[in-house]
Amino acid sequence: MDKHIDILIVGAGISGIGLAAHLSRNCPNRQFEILERRDSFGGTWDLFKYPGIRSDSDMSTFGFNFKPWQQSNVLASGSAIKGYLSEVVDEYKLKDKINFGHRVLSANFDSSLKQWILNVEDQNQKKQTWTANFVLGCTGYYNYDHGYEPEFPNREAFKGQFIHPQHWPENLDYTGKKVVIIGSGATAITLVPAMAKGGAEHVTMLQRSPTYIASIPSIDFLYEKMRKVLSEDVAYKLTRARNIGMQRGIYAIAQKQPKLLRKFLLKSIEMQLKGKVDMKHFTPAYNPWDQRLCVVPDGDLFKILRSGKASVETDQIEKFTETGIQLKSGKHLDADIIVSATGLEIQILGGIKATLDGKPLNTSKHMLYQGVMVSDVPNMAMIIGYINASWTLKVDIAADYICRLLNYMDKKGYDEVIPQGDQTEILEDTVMGSLSSGYIARAADVMPKQGKHAPWKVTNNYLADRKELKHAKFEDGILKFFKRDLEDNRKPKLVS
Structure with a gap:
């Protein structure tokens, strides 16, 4: 074996960095390392380079609970988020724990050793074999190699530049x-306002159907005022609590009174368009939060549309032409550059081929215990952030739970934990919830499934999850703990 690790974190994005910081804080006696296939940390915030890239959640809740985002801007640019993560890496001395350029090809749990055996490829494409007591998946849920691209008729005819935002040309x-x-x-x-302001002659957003879009202030003026009269810590905590409450409140209204929220959102958009753009382009056929609600800072999208520097078309593509796109309505959109912002290709565990004693692990046939651990899989957890709130809120509470579990196992002398699944609990819906977005629908074949009841039901309710995970008991009859047989010296099974 090339290397043995107690806890192996796969992925050095926002989830992996957050989890590593929590382990450093709460499990100081545990040894861990991170495998990161790229040459830098940051995940999404290192990969995407397109103009204007920013968070779509407010930074008071997108930042970690142990490191306040102490700036008054509500949303943050990709580079600012990468800088924030860099500070976390430095503060918790994580750089030396990250193995860059290392890709996990396969992972097999050897029940005779109660360990994971991993085939790893390093930056020189040299194969290595690592072993780990625990594997913690922090790879998000999309394929880093390429995004989702539907089949566009006659695409090869287009003579201009065709780009997917996931691989923006430098x-x-x-x-x-x-x-x-x-x-x-x-x-x-x-992209629309960023490219229009960045010098493009004209930018057209071509959509099959409209999306709900809410305008939010770019600066949190109330937070700015509180910082002048309260301590930084108190001002941050009050702002974070307010924004968590607002996120949850808006989602709750969408579930209970969708017509009311729809009316409010559409009226807000109408006021910002000022009669310059047809409301048909911003009037979805579905209810709010049936798909993810998008936000724009200071209504920048609506301002650029009003100016005429950008426009929106709601139509379907008949085919690509040499000079642009022919629409089914008969209209032709001239283009020098076409950007396919058509979403993500869903992938779980970073595409790792996972097996249990050599038998393939199909995550879509399993559930998540407490939204964190894969049913019937030993010593494994994965972090999947919220779909209706800031991703990082889930990172914090999931990481805290994992740390509590590890400390409990240390206290009891356990080496292995398995959340024993109940097949009568499993539903067809995935842990991504009831959203009807395209990427959610494409996740059905890879994402773990929902359960009917707790602890198998993923609620996507931060306030409820925070309370549940903080006080969850480990001796619940579902978690099964085992101690390693010290006399069992059999060699680990390596599955290629």
Whole structure:
């Protein structure tokens, strides 16, 4: 074996960095390392380089609970978030624990050793074998190699530049160019004003159907005022609590009174468009939060549409042409550059081929215990953030729970833990919840499934989860603990 690790974290994005910091704080006697296939940490915030990339959650809740985001801007740029993560890495001395350029190809749990055996490829494409007592998946839920791209008829005919935001060309010059952005999600509504302001001749957002979009202030003026009269810590905690409450409140209204929230959102958009853009482009056929609600700072999207520097088309693509896109309505969109902001390709565990004693692990046939541990899989946890609130809120409470569990096992002398599943509990819905977004639908074949009841039911309710995970008992009849047989010296099974 090339290396043995007590706790192996896969992925050095926001989840992996957050979990590592929590382990450093709460499990000082535990040894851990991080495997990161890329050459830098940050995950999403290191990969995506497209113009205007930013958070789509407020930073008071997107920042970790142990490290306040002490700036008054509500949303943050990708580079600012990467800088914030860099501070966490430095403060908790994590750089030396990250193995960059290391990709996990496969992972097999050897029940005779009660250990994970991992095939790893290093930066020189040299194969290594690592062993670990615990594997903690922090890879998010999308494929880093390529995004989702639907089949566009006659795409090869287009003579201009075709780009997916996940692989934005370095130093792309779009000055004076006609740009068509396909999509209406968070990426598209960020790109439109950024490219229009950045010198494009004209930017068109082409969507099949409208999305709900809310405008939020770019600066939290109340937080600014509180910082002048209260301590930094108190001002931050009050702001964070307020924003958590607002996130939950808006989602709750969407569930209980969707017509009321729909009316409010559409009226707000109408006021900002000021009659310059047809409301049909911003009037979805579904209810709020049936798909993820998008946000724009200071209504920048609506301002750029009013100015005429950008426009929106709601239509379907008939085919690509040499000079742009032919729509089914008969209209042609001229383009020098086409950006396919069509979403993510869903992937679990970073595409790792996982097995249990050589038998393939199909995560879509399993549930998540407490939204953290994979049913019937030993010594494994994964962190999947919220779909209706800041991703990092889930990172914090899941990491705290994992630390409590590890400390409990240390106290009792346990080496192995298995959340014993109940197949009568499993439902068809995934842990991503009831959202009807395209990427959610595409997740059905890989994402763990929902359970009917707790602790198998994933509620996507931060306030309820925080209370539950903080006080969850480990001796519940579901978690099964074992001690390693010290006399068993059999060699680990390596599955390629």
